[in-house]
Amino acid sequence: MPYKEKLKNPSKNPRSKTKYKVANNSEYNKALKKRGKLSLYFPSGDLKSQFINEESYRRGVSGREDYYSKSYIMLIYTFYRLLKFPMRQITGYFEDLWQGKDLDITVPSFGHLSDLFASLELEVKHYCHKVVRKLEEGEDVSLILDSTGMNFDNASGWYEEKYNKPCKNRPWRKLHISIDENMEMYASELTDNQTSDISVMETLITPKKFKCRRSDC
Secondary structure (H helix, E strand, C coil): CHHHHHHHCCCCCCCCCCCCCCCCHHHHHHHHHHHCCCCCCCCCCCHHHHHECCCCCCCCCCCCCCCECHHHHHHHHHHHHHHCCCHHHHHHHHHHHHHHCCCCCCCCCHHHHHHHHHCCCCCCCCCCHHHHHHHHCCCCEEEEEEEEEEECCCCHHHHHHHHCCCCCCCCEEEEEEEECCCCCEEEEEEEECCCCCHHHHHHHCCCCCEEEEEECC
8 A cells, every 4th residue: 555655665756745825814814714704693572482482381181382483593503613612612602602692592401402302303415416316317327335444532642641551442433435436435334343244235235226346355
């Protein structure tokens, strides 16, 4: 493999990274500033009634309805993923946001917010439109199957430095994917590092009409 050979002989065929110099500093600075602007436009009317259900208890109805609407939790979740704030910080962010707009809208506590996030039914969009179109129209699709290792952050760095011995607990995972000839992904599966490629082949290939299947299993 070229990458492994480069690790063994780093001085062999060195490649210098191309450096680019900004020529339009004024426009570049304005573009970076514009990238950080976040504007929220809410519909006119009583915004609190759209986010909060103050009559969650109803006479004659068993149980309690949701106090916070799904759209409100989805709004908080969107900013939670966008800003990459911890739970406590995203709670404080929205509390300050509503106070700045003089709106009496309560924000769930960070513990309650975690449960509300877990109850959201998130829809994962399929962006491989070409593969989907071919399968829907009954066309032949050639698939290529392969896998790659993924190393997640763990305590191996400070563990080796503190105890002067390697950490045995290394959270490696394997990502198995199937793609077509145009590099459009068809399916994916994340497993532990001991799972072989051939054992997840049926997961990556559903009963569809494929012209050819290639893999290194």
